[in-house]
Amino acid sequence: MIQVLFYAGALLAGLLLSALTAALLGDPALGDLHLSYVLYVVTVAAVALGAAGPRVLKNSLSIAAAVAGVLGGAALVYIFLAQVLYVGTAMAVKHGGLAFLWNIPPTPADETGGIGPALLGTLYMTAIGAFFGFLIGFPAGIYLGEFRRELAAKVARIGVNVLVEFPTITIGLLVYALFSLLGMRAFSGYAGALALTIIMIPYVALFTAAAYASIAPAVREAAYAVTGSLYKTLFIVMRKVVARAVLVAFLLGTAKIAGETAPLLFTAFGNDYYTSEIFGVDLGEPTGALTLLIYYMAQTPYTVQNEVAWGAAAVLLWIILAVFAVARLLQRSA
Amino acid sequence: MIDIRDLKLQFDNVKVLDGVTMKIPNNMIYVIMGPSGSGKSTILRVLNRLVELYKPKIEGEVYLDGQDIFKMPLTLLRRRVQMVFQIPNPIPTLSIWENVALGPKLNGLAKSKAELKERVRWALAKAQLWDEVKNRLDAPAASLSGGQQQRLCIARALAFKPEVLLMDEPTANLDPVNTAKIEELMLELKKEMTIVLVTHYPPQAARVGDWVAFLYGGKIVEEGPVKEVFTRPRHELTEKYVTGKI
Amino acid sequence: MIKGLLASLSLVPLAIVALLITLFIAESWPAWEKYGLSLITTADWDPVRESYGILPAIVGTLVISALAVTIAAFLAISFVAVSYEFLPPRAAVVLGTTMDLVAAVPTVVFGLWGLFVLAPIMQAAQEILWRDLGWLSYNGVGPFAVEPRGGTTVLTAALLLAIMITPFAASVIREGYAAVPKEVVEAIHSITSRRWEIVRLKLAYIRQYVFSGLVLALGRAFGETVAVAMVVGGNFVNVIRALTEPGVNVSALIALQFPNAHAYVYMVPTLFAAALLLAVIGFAINATAVYFLLRR
Numbered sequence: 112m113i114q115v116l117f118y119a120g121a122l123l124a125g126l127l128l129s130a131l132t133a134a135l136l137g138d139p140a141l142g143d144l145h146l147s148y149v150l151y152v153v154t155v156a157a158v159a160l161g162a163a164g165p166r167v168l169k170n171s172l173s174i175a176a177a178v179a180g181v182l183g184g185a186a187l188v189y190i191f192l193a194q195v196l197y198v199g200t201a202m203a204v205k206h207g208g209l210a211f212l213w214n215i216p217p218t219p220a221d222e223t224g225g226i227g228p229a230l231l232g233t234l235y236m237t238a239i240g241a242f243f244g245f246l247i248g249f250p251a252g253i254y255l256g257e258f259r260r261e262l263a264a265k266v267a268r269i270g271v272n273v274l275v276e277f278p279t280i281t282i283g284l285l286v287y288a289l290f291s292l293l294g295m296r297a298f299s300g301y302a303g304a305l306a307l308t309i310i311m312i313p314y315v316a317l318f319t320a321a322a323y324a325s326i327a328p329a330v331r332e333a334a335y336a337v338t339g340s341l342y343k344t345l346f347i348v349m350r351k352v353v354a355r356a357v358l359v360a361f362l363l364g365t366a367k368i369a370g371e372t373a374p375l376l377f378t379a380f381g382n383d384y385y386t387s388e389i390f391g392v393d394l395g396e397p398t399g400a401l402t403l404l405i406y407y408m409a410q411t412p413y414t415v416q417n418e419v420a421w422g423a424a425a426v427l428l429w430i431i432l433a434v435f436a437v438a439r440l441l442q443r444s445a
Numbered sequence: 446m447i448d449i450r451d452l453k454l455q456f457d458n459v460k461v462l463d464g465v466t467m468k469i470p471n472n473m474i475y476v477i478m479g480p481s482g483s484g485k486s487t488i489l490r491v492l493n494r495l496v497e498l499y500k501p502k503i504e505g506e507v508y509l510d511g512q513d514i515f516k517m518p519l520t521l522l523r524r525r526v527q528m529v530f531q532i533p534n535p536i537p538t539l540s541i542w543e544n545v546a547l548g549p550k551l552n553g554l555a556k557s558k559a560e561l562k563e564r565v566r567w568a569l570a571k572a573q574l575w576d577e578v579k580n581r582l583d584a585p586a587a588s589l590s591g592g593q594q595q596r597l598c599i600a601r602a603l604a605f606k607p608e609v610l611l612m613d614e615p616t617a618n619l620d621p622v623n624t625a626k627i628e629e630l631m632l633e634l635k636k637e638m639t640i641v642l643v644t645h646y647p648p649q650a651a652r653v654g655d656w657v658a659f660l661y662g663g664k665i666v667e668e669g670p671v672k673e674v675f676t677r678p679r680h681e682l683t684e685k686y687v688t689g690k691i
Numbered sequence: 692m693i694k695g696l697l698a699s700l701s702l703v704p705l706a707i708v709a710l711l712i713t714l715f716i717a718e719s720w721p722a723w724e725k726y727g728l729s730l731i732t733t734a735d736w737d738p739v740r741e742s743y744g745i746l747p748a749i750v751g752t753l754v755i756s757a758l759a760v761t762i763a764a765f766l767a768i769s770f771v772a773v774s775y776e777f778l779p780p781r782a783a784v785v786l787g788t789t790m791d792l793v794a795a796v797p798t799v800v801f802g803l804w805g806l807f808v809l810a811p812i813m814q815a816a817q818e819i820l821w822r823d824l825g826w827l828s829y830n831g832v833g834p835f836a837v838e839p840r841g842g843t844t845v846l847t848a849a850l851l852l853a854i855m856i857t858p859f860a861a862s863v864i865r866e867g868y869a870a871v872p873k874e875v876v877e878a879i880h881s882i883t884s885r886r887w888e889i890v891r892l893k894l895a896y897i898r899q900y901v902f903s904g905l906v907l908a909l910g911r912a913f914g915e916t917v918a919v920a921m922v923v924g925g926n927f928v929n930v931i932r933a934l935t936e937p938g939v940n941v942s943a944l945i946a947l948q949f950p951n952a953h954a955y956v957y958m959v960p961t962l963f964a965a966a967l968l969l970a971v972i973g974f975a976i977n978a979t980a981v982y983f984l985l986r987r
Contacts, residue, residue, distance in 0.1 A: 113764075113768070113894050113895070113898065113901050113902075114891070116764040116765070116768075116905070117764060117765055117768050117769075118765075119764075119765075120763070120764045120765025120766070121765045123758065123761060123762050123765075124762050124765055126820070126824075127762075127816070127846075130816035130817070130819045130820045130823075131812060131813075131816045133816070134812060134816040134818075134819055135812065135815075138815070138819060145819075145823070147819050147823055148823065151823065151824075166885075169887065170885045170886065170887040170888065171887075174777070174886060174887050176769070177768070177769035177772050177773050177887075177890075178773055178777070180765055180766050180769035180770075181766075181773045181786070184766045184770070184854065184857065185786065185789060188792075188793055188854065189789075191801075191804050191808075191854075192792070192796075195800055195803070195804055247700055247703055250696070250697050250700045250701075251697070251700040251701035251703060251704070252701075254694070254697035254698050254700065254701040255701050258694065258697075258698075263698045263701070263702065264701065266702070267698070267701040267702045267704070267705055268701075269705065270702065270703075270704040270705025270706070270708050271701070271705070272977065272981065273704075273705075273974050273977065274704040274705075274707055274708050276910055276914075276973060276974075276977045277708075277711075277914070277973055277974075278913065278914025278915075278916065278942055278969050278973055279914070279916070280914070280916045280942050280945055280966070280969075281711065281715075281914075281966050281969055281970050281973075282711075284715070284945070284963065284966050285707070285710070285711045285714060285715075288714045288715070288718050288963070289710075292714070309707055312703065312707075313704045316704065341694065342693045345693070345697075363795075366795055367795075370795075370796070370797025370798070370800075371797070372797070372798065372916070372917040373916040373917055373942070373946060376949070377949055402797055402799045402917075405800065405803055406799050406802070406917055406921070409802065409803045409806055409807070409921060410806070410921065417807070420803060421803065421807075424799075424800045424803050427800065428797075428800055431795055431796070431797065432792075432795075435792065435795050439788075439791075
């Protein structure tokens with residue numbers, strides 16, 4: 112079964128790659144013989160022989176296919192990252208340089224614009240979502256990790272596992288439905304922050320649970336013996352042991368929710384203006400976010416907005432890469 | 446016949462074998478014994494070049510019937526020299542039949558489906574497992590007991606019809622009944638192939654072995670016919686080992 | 692006491708799930724009442740006549756996910772096999788970090804790149820595929836049977852999705868592959884010394900990790916919204932007949948149609964029905980993944 116998937120995937124990838132190569136080279140042809148035909152035949156032959164040919168060919172062709180897959184995939188990924196960072200940063204520079212970070216987004220009639228309100232929106236909503244998500248997720252995770260044999264923990268764990276994998280658009284809809292039901296205003300930064308909180312909770316809980324569960328029995332017994340109160344054991348002694356893992360979980364979770372779009376579509380909704388004198392952005396109003404800005408402005412027909420979307424993507428990616436790098440460093444030095 | 450000449454082996458900077466010379470004639474059970482860490486399992490793994498997985502530094506020469514095993518193609522060597530391990534290790538997700546058939550199939554040892562079936566049946570029968578599994582060849586290997594799994598591994602090795610069977614403490618994890626079955630098997634098999642047995646257990650060596658070599662600190666300290674070495678050990682280390690002091 | 696507090700907090704996610712299912716059922720009830728099962732078995736999107744059938748989205752979800760997971764299976768297995776068997780350790784680490792990086796990139800950034808870079812190239816590529824392989828069809832239905840009119844099609848979405856979900860499958864498979872016990876490795880090496888056969892046997896040994904990883908990837912594919920919404924083309928009315936046509940999946944349907952849903956009476960409940968479907972199927976898929984992992 113695994114074999115079938117591997118070779119079927121290789122076939123698909125190979126056909127796509129053949130067509131893409133031919134397309135990139137301008138569809139060259141010798142009379143009626145197109146390059147694409149040649150490439151298809153090569154692909155089909157390679158995959159067929161790799162799957163069912165004589166032993167020597169099976170081995171070498173399968174290895175060749177795997178290597179090609181890795182190279183192709185890696186190439187696509189690096190091209191993707193390089194393009195977003197390079198073109199995006201260039202666009203940000205073009206549209207104001209550093210001021211890009213606080214100017215307001217362009218209307219179709221504008222020549223230039225920035226991502227100010229969206230950046231602030233992302234920062235505020237992510238911060239709130241991360242904070243409250245951690246506040247609930249961390250203790251929940253401790254319970255799941257330390258007391259995992261209890262019935263409540265087993266039941267709770269199911270809920271956590273289900274929630275963590277829910278399509279995030281449903282979380283956004285949940286908050287929307289909830290706010291409508293409670294008669295509250297549907298589109299606001301607070302709604303967005305709530306959606307992000309809900310996404311953060313199970314993520315942090317699972318990581319924390321794993322960290323606490325992996326404390327060596329000897330250390331655990333020592334911790335319990337050193338202090339009489341459960342609270343102190345869990346939150347002070349053991350915390351020191353798992354601090355690094357939990358911090359990494361917090362950082363990765365924050366990066367994750369900073370990059371979410373779907374849950375904000377029907378909660379924060381988006382906003383291209385500064386709505387507050389003091390804070391810049393009023394979370395009680397519809398609020399912008401970097402991800403929302405990219406989503407909307409990429410799909411309009413106006414070049415200036417498309418360019419700002421690229422700039423925003425670069426800014427977002429830099430922020431996430433930075434958080435990712437810090438989390439990696441912390442993990443390594445463990 | 447296996448001819449080992451002045452074999453030296455080290456991992457990083459730890460010397461595991463320090464100049465071992467051995468001649469193993471055909472159709473006998475050659476036992477290698479010694480305390481833990483003396484290099485016994487390592488010698489076995491040199492004979493089928495499995496040790497190369499762990500990237501050691503090797504000096505010295507090893508010949509199988511006059512051919513240098515380090516110059517032989519690996520696939521050929523592995524066909525002629527097979528191994529049974531201390532912990533039974535069939536591939537649990539594959540069926541009983543597949544575990545035995547895989548070797549011959551991949552190595553082109555059976556020219557037709559019928560030949561393959563016959564070879565698998567022969568190997569399982571020789572390993573004294575056929576009667577117990579003939580009605581459930583498609584069952585996963587994980588469904589067998591420990592003793593059965595070890596016999597399955599022996600069948601897997603036998604399916605190659607090897608010239609040499611390396612056995613690394615094959616009964617260490619089995620109960621006495623299964624141990625007896627496998628020792629009986631060894632005595633049968635030595636008529637058709639050469640068996641090199643590593644064991645921790647002097648009574649086993651006494652029961653099945655023809656010749657024994659004692660390894661200590663990577664060197665052979667004594668060797669000879671089993672009865673002689675066990676009743677009249679010449680080296681003090683041998684005596685200590687046989688009497689259980691080391 | 693402390694324990695009680697911790698326990699109650701840990702039940703919060705479960706409460707949220709329960710709340711979600713309840714609210715969605717309530718919100719979508721009018722649509723179920725009005726359309727019954729035809730909501731998910733017919734293909735229609737006519738807001739004016741208030742006639743909806745989300746079959747195109749369901750078919751789209753199945754097709755895009757199946758394609759994406761197949762390609763991702765190939766990429767993930769290739770990645771793990773090549774990392775562990777054919778590369779020097781440093782290169783393998785770089786590859787691994789790249790994978791983790793890809794998993795951290797926001798999906799909307801993938802969508803952006805997909806829309807502006809991938810789609811245009813895919814337009815040319817799909818035209819070639821249509822010209823060369825369009826004859827592979829039955830009654831007008833075939834993988835490349837329809838002339839592509841742009842780059843935003845089901846095929847493009849599937850390819851983009853494949854790149855996005857590969858790291859998730861790969862990290863689960865990688866975990867299993869690295870943990871193959873020494874005895875089994877030695878057994879495999881005594882049966883064969885050919886590299887690819889060794890890979891195949893190791894994969895057979897960690898079968899449940901492979902399936903679990905792929906099911907995990909499938910779950911992500913099902914629920915992916917914005918990247919797909921940006922490159923799939925938005926075809927709500929007809930079920931696709933070829934991969935080179937624009938299409939839609941359930942989550943993209945919700946994302947793309949919700950903004951104007953309030954103008955109509957039954958669109959909002961319909962979209963909530965779609966969301967309910969998404970939640971339930973997402974749950975089922977992940978339950979399967981856990982089941983596979985625990986089976987031994």
